[in-house]
Amino acid sequence: DAMVIQNPRYQVTQFGKPVTLSCSQTLNHNVMYWYQQKSSQAPKLLFHYYDKDFNNEADTPDNFQSRRPNTSFCFLDIRSPGLGDAAMYLCATSTGSYEQYFGPGTRLTVT
Amino acid sequence: AQSVTQPDIHITVSEGASLELRCNYSYGATPYLFWYVQSPGQGLQLLLKYFSGDTLVQGIKGFEAEFKRSQSSFNLRKPSVHWSDAAEYFCAVGATGNAGKSTFGDGTTLTVKP
Numbered sequence: 531d532a533m534v535i536q537n538p539r540y541q542v543t544q545f546g547k548p549v550t551l552s553c554s555q556t557l558n559h560n561v562m563y564w565y566q567q568k569s570s571q572a573p574k575l576l577f578h579y580y581d582k583d584f585n586n587e588a589d590t591p592d593n594f595q596s597r598r599p600n601t602s603f604c605f606l607d608i609r610s611p612g613l614g615d616a617a618m619y620l621c622a623t624s625t626g627s628y629e630q631y632f633g634p635g636t637r638l639t640v641t
Numbered sequence: 642a643q644s645v646t647q648p649d650i651h652i653t654v655s656e657g658a659s660l661e662l663r664c665n666y667s668y669g670a671t672p673y674l675f676w677y678v679q680s681p682g683q684g685l686q687l688l689l690k691y692f693s694g695d696t697l698v699q700g701i702k703g704f705e706a707e708f709k710r711s712q713s714s715f716n717l718r719k720p721s722v723h724w725s726d727a728a729e730y731f732c733a734v735g736a737t738g739n740a741g742k743s744t745f746g747d748g749t750t751l752t753v754k755p
Contacts (some may be wrong), residue, residue: 534684561741572731572745573685580740620684624741628692629675632684 533557534633536621542639543611551606551636553621562604563630564596565620573620579604580626608638616640643668643734647746654722655754662717662749664732673735674715675743676706680728688730691715702726727753 534555543549553562561580565573577586579598593615595607608615618637622630644667654660666672673692677685689700696708706717715732729750735743 536684563742570729570748570750572747575742578740578742585740618682622685626741628673628735628741629687629690630685630741630743632677632686634684635682637682 534621534623534631536619536633536636538636539634540637540639542641543608544641545612546610549608549611549638551608551619551621551638553604553606553633554602555621555623555631556602557623557631558601559623559625559631560601561624561626562598563622563624564594564604564606565622566615567618567620567635576606611638611640613640643672643736643744645732645734645744645746647730647732647749649749650747651750651752653752653754656724657721660717660719660722660726660751662730662732662751664715664717664746665713666715666732666734667713668734668736670736671710673743674706674708675733675735676700676704676715676717677731677733677745678702678728679731679748685731688717722751722753724753724755727751 537552563578564576567573576590598604618635620635621633624630646665676688679685691708732746733743
């Protein structure tokens with residue numbers, strides 16, 4: 531089945547230690563998104579790629595970076611995680627016009 | 642700018658009872674409207690969507706929603722709730738020409754009593 535896959539599902543990192551989260555998709559969608567979701571809150575869009583064009587949300591901290599080496603893969607890099615970055619990170623895809631398809635998320639813990 | 646309001650933070654219903662989750666949106670043109678469901682520790686799953694046409698849309702898991710332009714609402718309904726419906730529900734509004742970006746409401750947590 532076509533899907534959005536996120537690895538790992540659970541990630542523990544130390545304060546200040548860089549971490550990379552991975553997302554892959556078999557839907558061949560143009561757009562890939564990264565969201566941060568804290569407990570009992572709506573997903574907060576960090577950035578998205580439309581094909582190779584990177585689009586950062588205005589309030590996304592510089593600590594968060596992303597790479598999209600090809601259509602299928604997208605990575606979220608957190609350069610120096612702080613305790614406030616502990617959250618669920620969701621990857622989603624779309625054709626650019628309609629609904630989004632979400633992965634299962636990566637739960638990030640910062641110790 | 643588009644926005645979404647889900648007035649109910651938490652709703653509790655008994656199993657077998659009917660359900661209605663409210664969603665109000667603000668958008669200048671005809672919006673694209675979505676309902677997503679999120680089980681604990683999982684990603685969001687699309688329940689249903691409205692783009693145009695029939696204002697009553699059917700979704701998965703027995704859910705339906707009705708678009709009411711005059712009230713700027715897109716309420717989610719289910720005639721008989723099952724215990725497995727307990728989850729977080731998000732309403733979202735999107736638009737074309739915006740890379741498919743959607744604005745999400747803050748969500749409604751549904752608890753189902755046996």
